[in-house]
Amino acid sequence: MPSVDICFSPELLPLYSLQGKVAVIVDILRATSSIVTALANGVTHVFAVAELAECQALGRQHSCLTAAERDGRQAEGFDLGNSPFGYLDGALDVRGRAVVISTTNGTQALRRSLAADEVVIGAFLNLQAVADFARRQQKDVLVVCAGWKGMFCLEDTVFAGALAEELAADFDVSSADATLAARHLWQQAQADLPAYLLQSSHVRRLNSLEAHKDFEFCLRLNEYPTTLPVWREDRLVLLGNR
Template sequence: MSKPSITTILSPRLLQLYDISNSIVVIIDVFRATSTIATALYNGAAKVIPVDSVEQCIATGRNLNAITAGERDGKIIPGLQYGNSPAEYYRDFIHGKTLVLTTTNGTRLLHMALSKGASEVVTGSFPNISAVCNHLLQMNKNVILGCSGWKDRFNLEDTLFAGAIIQRLQEHFTINGCDSSLMAENMYGLHKHHLYSFIQKTSHWHRLAAYGLEKDLEYCITEDGANVLPVYTNNALIAAK
């Protein structure tokens, strides 16, 4: 019996080149959207509604009496209530509430994947890596690891997370024919024992650290701090049972 495949897409701009219709798509935006989504749901948020425009975020929040949040270039967007920091969504604040979220990269890629007919969309980052891997093993379907990158450009942190998933699952999946998966797995293997020091060299780390977000960034590359599986259903991300 042949194994299902794992394909890594290194930038949203490349998504159009792939058939994703029979695949589970994992949206990856390590710094910080998918880390924030996992954290909010882990801490009891009823759901997270990802939207790809500020106007839609404000309107949806008003209609649902929900919390509105988002950032562009690492800064809270005027007109929204909160930002994209996982630390903002602690249990006493977020439990039982709905969060409407828009971000620079991750929420846009999620909607792109939905429009291309992904069979299922989940979100992943280091804080929920085990939940993601366990789900992919259980489903035993082809997987697309979608790296959100930075404004359609390649970034290292999302690719390293893709590599971490591949390394955990490589006995059960094949990456034959996908050089980007081979590269991601090899890169993670080279740097996993000094991930903190290596990732601090990345452009996105420098960009966000300039805003004083180092603690956020360290949390975002720490495994299983918010080990829940966000699954997209009925226009929202909810924690899988």
């Protein structure tokens, strides 16, 4: 039986083997939620990079939109920040466009996880799609939490617990202490997820930036239940697209 394990921070990835596994990258607030929303709303593909200079260079090279965030704020000189509403509010016509994105935490976690057999993007918005894909693959799953600047964060771990709960009938979710802990957090949180996560330091940080609307949207369960961004060659595309 395949297993589910959880890496609480990209800084811990050297302790894990990615070979033969499905890596689920999660940065609930807000990179992976924004990527899911972008591809669900007509963006053709997403390049994910670690550095701002690389983001700008790829944007010029591929004539695509640029999205960048540092410390929760949109980086200067980029078309978009790290809000899912950048792909929803109509201020920019994103349909049929590609995007290159760089964020404080999420894109770093992705770039460090590319040794996995499959790399997919997870969020509460597409929890069902991630679980369905994992069941079809029947490989060990490692949830890679983006965290905050190398440290543990609550919302990514609660998502990991929700995914483990979804997979409990078909996967071993009891052999790793990290998975057990994450499931306990999800069981505490699920009755009122927004209220529970108001305790999170990152939520408080976002709310101080007047991004409460983003917080509420990113916690919607299965807003996009069939949308699964997957890594193919050098970019993220919707499962089934190339």
